[in-house]
Amino acid sequence: MSENRVLDRTYHVAVLMGGWANERPVSLMSGNGVADALEARGHRVTRIDMDRDVAARIAEAKPDVVFNALHGVPGEDGTVQGMLDLMGVPYTHSGLATSVIAIDKELTKQALVPHGIPMPGGRIVRSEDLYQADPLARPYVLKPVNEGSSVGVAIVTEESNYGNPIRRDAAGPWQEFDSLLAEPFIRGRELTTAVVGGEALGVTELVPKSGFYDFEAKYTDGMTDHICPADIPENIAALCKQYALEAHRVLGCRGTSRTDYRWDDEQGEDGLFVLETNTQPGMTPLSLVPEQARFAGMSYEDLVETIVKDALDYFAGAETGGEHGNG
The missing domain is CATH 3.30.470.20 (ATP-grasp fold, B domain)
Structure with a gap:
């Protein structure tokens, strides 16, 4: 066990990963890396691949804290955070309100x-309207309002092969999302x-x-x-x-x-x-x-433990009525 550990004792950590968002493969890599690091520090780890029965699986595991290694919906948009709040289970990263915003x-x-x-400035546009006219002067960027990791981002330039205006048959985020955020490039x-x-x-x-x-x-x-x-x-x-x-x-x-x-x-x-x-x-x-x-001189194991410690400190403060943010 490392002598320069961040946490003063070992914990049972459920690492929540996977799910069904576009970023599932990335989440699995993140989650397994986190789980390996925690196990290397002597912590007990339960790896949970997110599914519709996740609440029952967490309740059965009875962890001290959940490490949220999900990316995208529903692990990053407040859904999982609200579920864990209702269950009374401490968890890493931001809370419900912050995640929604x-x-x-x-x-x-x-x-x-x-x-x-x-x-950048910009505005929300209906994908259907893109087939009539550009919402902004080219070049501009179109992106889903609530996806991460640059999923579904398109840069529309004078030279792009999307057409002018954008053609219905041109591959792009307008075929996947009803509305998009348009920003100047x-x-x-x-x-x-x-x-x-x-x-x-x-x-x-x-x-x-x-x-x-x-x-x-x-x-x-x-x-x-x-x-x-x-x-x-x-x-x-x-x-x-x-x-x-x-x-x-x-x-x-x-x-x-x-x-x-x-x-x-x-x-x-x-x-x-x-x-x-x-x-x-x-x-x-x-x-x-x-x-x-x-x-910055922080090992991967120290980083993971630091994130877990932040969660444990936050929820300990919440239980005792201490000062904490609304995240």
Whole structure:
């Protein structure tokens, strides 16, 4: 057993993973990595692949805490969080209210922009209307309102083969979702900052070897270069950390979060925009939070235990009437 462990004793942890969202394979990788790390630290682990009987399986297991390693709906949108709240079972990461807001890109804008956090403009559009006319001047971005990991994102340019206006038979998110968020395309660089234990760990630049940083580029080994720390000016790195911490606070995140940016380096500080804050960041070998944690001197096992400790401390405070957020 490690001598520099974060937790002062061992616990029974149920690791909730899998599910039926688009991100199921990623969640399984995250969950099994977390479970392996906890077992390496001597904890008792019950691995649970999310299904419709999940409440009964958690009740049967009687864990001290649930590590929520789900990505996407229903593990990231408040559904599982509400279920665990009703069951009275402590769990990692953000709570119901935060999860509902953070997975919805439009609600996130409404929460963050009034606090001075810059985000791209845009509006919700009906997919049916895209076949009549562009909602914004090209280039622009179309993305589902409540999916993560760049699932279903399309960049519509003058040169794209979607047609002008977009053709009904052109493959894209308009064929899968009734409505989409349309945002102006921000040229430049992809940056991200993780928050763990109330601290912004660093800034990573993501450089896809082709195309843009979509779902495939995120989770396919060798398709994206991670530059950690990012080779950017100190003032931009400081702003990334500031915005990540503020987003984490305003949204009421717990445990860990990851805030993603686009930065137009020709515009300096005015070119930095928050795209979203992820309340259930990946924990796979290619994931960004473990990578930044390593750079900050935190092992993967320490990271996992830190997230569990945050959950245990939060729920212990809630039971004794202590101060805690609404996440």
